[in-house]
Amino acid sequence: MIEPREKLRPLVLWGGLAGALGLALAIAGILLDPTRGLYSYLTGYVFWLGLALGALAWLQALHASKARWSVVFRRLLEASASALVPLALLFLPIALGLGHLFPWMHRDLAAEADPNRRLAFRHAYLNAPFFLARAAFYLVLWAAAAELLLRWSTRQDSIGGPDLTRRQRALSGGFLPVLGLTGTWAAFDWVMSLRPDWHSTTFGFYFLSGALVGSMAAIILAVWSAEQAGLFPEPLRATHYHNLGKLLFAFVCFWAYIAFTQFLLIWIANLPEELPWILLRTQGGWAFVGVLLMLGHFALPFLVLLSRDFKRKPAALGAMAAWILVVHYADSYWLVMPRLYPGAPQPRWTDLAALVGIGGLCLAFAAIRLGGHATVPVGDPYLDESLRYERS
Amino acid sequence: MSVRAFVLGEFASSRAALEALRVLEAKGWRDLDLHSPFPVEGSEELLGLAPSKIPIAVLCGGLFGAGFGYVLQWFCNAFDYPLVVGGRPPNAAPAFVPITFEVGILFASLAAFFGLWLATQLPRLHHPVFEAPGFESATVDAFWIVIGGEPEKLDRRQAERDLAELGARRVETVEGEP
Numbered sequence: 001m002i003e004p005r006e007k008l009r010p011l012v013l014w015g016g017l018a019g020a021l022g023l024a025l026a027i028a029g030i031l032l033d034p035t036r037g038l039y040s041y042l043t044g045y046v047f048w049l050g051l052a053l054g055a056l057a058w059l060q061a062l063h064a065s066k067a068r069w070s071v072v073f074r075r076l077l078e079a080s081a082s083a084l085v086p087l088a089l090l091f092l093p094i095a096l097g098l099g100h101l102f103p104w105m106h107r108d109l110a111a112e113a114d115p116n117r118r119l120a121f122r123h124a125y126l127n128a129p130f131f132l133a134r135a136a137f138y139l140v141l142w143a144a145a146a147e148l149l150l151r152w153s154t155r156q157d158s159i160g161g162p163d164l165t166r167r168q169r170a171l172s173g174g175f176l177p178v179l180g181l182t183g184t185w186a187a188f189d190w191v192m193s194l195r196p197d198w199h200s201t202t203f204g205f206y207f208l209s210g211a212l213v214g215s216m217a218a219i220i221l222a223v224w225s226a227e228q229a230g231l232f233p234e235p236l237r238a239t240h241y242h243n244l245g246k247l248l249f250a251f252v253c254f255w256a257y258i259a260f261t262q263f264l265l266i267w268i269a270n271l272p273e274e275l276p277w278i279l280l281r282t283q284g285g286w287a288f289v290g291v292l293l294m295l296g297h298f299a300l301p302f303l304v305l306l307s308r309d310f311k312r313k314p315a316a317l318g319a320m321a322a323w324i325l326v327v328h329y330a331d332s333y334w335l336v337m338p339r340l341y342p343g344a345p346q347p348r349w350t351d352l353a354a355l356v357g358i359g360g361l362c363l364a365f366a367a368i369r370l371g372g373h374a375t376v377p378v379g380d381p382y383l384d385e386s387l388r389y390e391r392s
Numbered sequence: 393m394s395v396r397a398f399v400l401g402e403f404a405s406s407r408a409a410l411e412a413l414r415v416l417e418a419k420g421w422r423d424l425d426l427h428s429p430f431p432v433e434g435s436e437e438l439l440g441l442a443p444s445k446i447p448i449a450v451l452c453g454g455l456f457g458a459g460f461g462y463v464l465q466w467f468c469n470a471f472d473y474p475l476v477v478g479g480r481p482p483n484a485a486p487a488f489v490p491i492t493f494e495v496g497i498l499f500a501s502l503a504a505f506f507g508l509w510l511a512t513q514l515p516r517l518h519h520p521v522f523e524a525p526g527f528e529s530a531t532v533d534a535f536w537i538v539i540g541g542e543p544e545k546l547d548r549r550q551a552e553r554d555l556a557e558l559g560a561r562r563v564e565t566v567e568g569e570p
Contacts (some may be wrong), residue, residue, distance in 0.1 A: 267486050270479060284435065349454075390433075 011367040019360025029350030044354030054215025055080035063172035071386035079370035081146035083362040088139035104196040156379035214328035217321035238312040245311025256298035285344020296327040393516025401552035401560030409535035412558040427530040461495025520568025
């Protein structure tokens with residue numbers, strides 16, 4: 001039917017080139033100034049990991065809810081989630097640079113500034129071997145789940161039948177709680193422990209809800225560009241975009257709810273061990289980013305996505321999705337960077353290098369995984385139903 | 393309101409009713425209506441119904457409620473009787489957000505509830521079409537198409553014939569003040 005490899009070649013080529021170049025520059029940045037370079041790298045990594053992890057979560061949620069309308073673009077989700085494989089390898093710079101990133105690596109230094117011995121107590125959990133073992137555990141688990149779902153789905157292309165659909169649903173339903181827990185722990189480990197004396201039980205949810213918003217925006221863009229490129233057997237209906245827009249809208253609200261909950265509890269309790277994290281991010285030069293998140297990551301998308309007609313227009317919805325990706329990167333930046341620059345954000349070329357490097361490689365890899373076979377799950381018994389999806 | 397005439401046809405399935413609506417529309421009948429046990433997809437376009445005004449009512453209700461909720465808290469806590477609670481400033485915007493949100497939701501749902509009453513003229517208890525024998529089936533398993541018009545202008549015979557031709561298993565004519 002369609003020759004997908006041909007159409008995806010530019011993405012593989014340019015994504016791979018930009019990715020290789022960006023990664024080389026990011027690594028050069030790390031070698032020149034390890035701490036600054038690694039903070040840039042971690043920001044980019046957290047952003048792209050969230051998108052890939054979110055794609056896996058959406059794929060599994062759609063399987064677990066036995067969704068049929070989404071079958072037509074499911075392969076895009078599977079390919080996006082398979083970027084968790086290169087992301088597992090791309091964790092290497094972080095693993096090698098733990099000492100430059102995480103204050104808890106320095107026990108002596110920590111003990112000095114730790115009169116209540118809180119950090120010393122946390123050392124039982126926050127230490128290099130255990131941290132790396134946990135990271136390996138999460139990454140292998142996620143990559144394996146994404147890989148299995150893609151393989152079962154592509155095997156169904158040739159043999160068809162409902163058995164493989166059932167198997168994908170079973171794995172997805174069972175894995176979702178695991179994904180929730182490991183995603184929470186990863187957010188605790190990789191982002192929250194940048195400030196080891198601070199903790200928020202909502203933080204994992206904050207990261208995951210943001211990842212779900214960002215990845216839904218990325219999915220909308222992917223679906224729209226795939227339709228432009230003619231990767232679907234027939235054009236999608238307005239109802240497909242309407243549904244994607246509704247999910248984006250719902251999770252913009254969910255993110256705002258989680259973000260506000262975290263903020264309000266810290267603000268209202270006013271405790272000296274919790275408050276500095278918020279103060280750092282809402283005062284001085286970072287206040288601007290905080291306001292940008294409030295207005296750009298919530299208020300604007302909320303008001304615009306209220307409209308039914310807006311969600312049914314692919315170009316309009318795509319523009320909103322692109323904007324959400326921009327502010328979602330600002331969110332990752334706002335989580336990671338203030339510890340390094342307490343006064344105000346100081347962007348540097350390494351930020352861009354890491355963003356493009358990690359992202360380019362992930363996109364190229366996902367495009368390769370998408371191009372190796374049919375770009376829609378042709379063996380899925382619900383494909384026809386999905387193509388004819390009319391209900392809104 | 394003045395007296396109006398209605399010709400009603402009962403159809404067995406939503407598909408038959410939709411098809412009948414399409415044909416009646418093409419034949420030039422206006423002032424069509426459909427009474428069905430559940431919303432029939434596609435009937436809204438055929439009946440030429442204007443987009444619902446409920447969303448606007450809900451938005452206005454929500455915005456009013458949110459504003460009211462905030463002003464209420466500000467008036468109580470910061471203006472009329474300033475009170476320090478937990479070391480917070482009197483006009484503690486973050487602490488006011490949950491109540492602002494909840495009152496906004498409350499008024500939005502009240503606007504939806506009573507907006508629907510207004511839109512459907514709900515408290516009314518009677519309409520002439522209820523007098524058609526067997527019309528109760530519209531709330532159980534049948535789909536009634538209604539052709540309305542002025543008693544003098546409505547060509548009842550033609551309407552009855554068209555409905556019967558389209559497969560209505562029952563055709564009734566009533567007159568009354570809606």
